[in-house]
Amino acid sequence: MRRNYNIERQKLHLPEYGRHIQDMIAELMAIENRQERNLRAKALIAIMANIQHDSSETPDFERKLWDHLFIMSDFQLDVDSPYPKPTAVTIMPPPHRMEYPGGNIAMKHYGRNVRNVIRSLEKLKDQETVDAVVYNLARYMRTKSFEFNQEHPDNAVIIKDIKRMADFDIAVNEEAITMIKSDYKQNHLGYSKKANHGKKNFKNQKNNRRTGYSK
Numbered sequence: 001m002r003r004n005y006n007i008e009r010q011k012l013h014l015p016e017y018g019r020h021i022q023d024m025i026a027e028l029m030a031i032e033n034r035q036e037r038n039l040r041a042k043a044l045i046a047i048m049a050n051i052q053h054d055s056s057e058t059p060d061f062e063r064k065l066w067d068h069l070f071i072m073s074d075f076q077l078d079v080d081s082p083y084p085k086p087t088a089v090t091i092m093p094p095p096h097r098m099e100y101p102g103g104n105i106a107m108k109h110y111g112r113n114v115r116n117v118i119r120s121l122e123k124l125k126d127q128e129t130v131d132a133v134v135y136n137l138a139r140y141m142r143t144k145s146f147e148f149n150q151e152h153p154d155n156a157v158i159i160k161d162i163k164r165m166a167d168f169d170i171a172v173n174e175e176a177i178t179m180i181k182s183d184y185k186q187n188h189l190g191y192s193k194k195a196n197h198g199k200k201n202f203k204n205q206k207n208n209r210r211t212g213y214s215k
Contacts, residue, residue: 109148
């Protein structure tokens with residue numbers, strides 16, 4: 001006797017209704033008489049309403065049932081519906097293509113926005129504002145450079161990169177940027193120190209047990 005496995009059956013378009021409803025829809029589609037097909041479609045809608053009784057108070061409940069009926073028939077059912085017949089496009093419209101920003105990023109570890117901000121400074125005439133923005137950008141760029149290279153960056157490199165991204169069109173307060181220091185620590189150094197401290201304590205405890213000394 002051949003067993004009937006679910007993986008060999010037709011895919012359930014809406015599993016919440018179960019396979020019996022989908023089988024009834026398949027039988028409904030096989031009816032040639034249109035009048036009888038319409039009558040049975042209405043009866044099937046009533047059964048579906050009982051299954052979805054908890055959602056009966058939602059707006060457009062009956063219209064949703066008719067939409068579900070057409071979805072489970074793979075939009076092939078031909079009956080007279082009191083509502084406009086849906087299609088695969090109206091029910092599940094294809095997503096709009098998202099435009100990806102074009103152009104190459106010269107220094108990817110800084111990101112595109114850093115370059116955009118630097119280029120926007122060309123229009124500013126207030127040099128004090130330009131210096132403040134560039135100073136904050138330099139601090140941010142040091143952080144990104146450290147994350148990318150895993151070593152503290154040279155401020156001279158940061159100054160050079162700022163000038164390159166600005167196409168040498170803005171004045172850079174090199175003295176202020178040169179004085180910037182790191183606001184972060186290399187975590188692996190702290191971890192190593194802590195680990196060595198733990199090993200030292202363990203060694204002392206071991207020696208104390210050998211000599212019989214205890215605090």
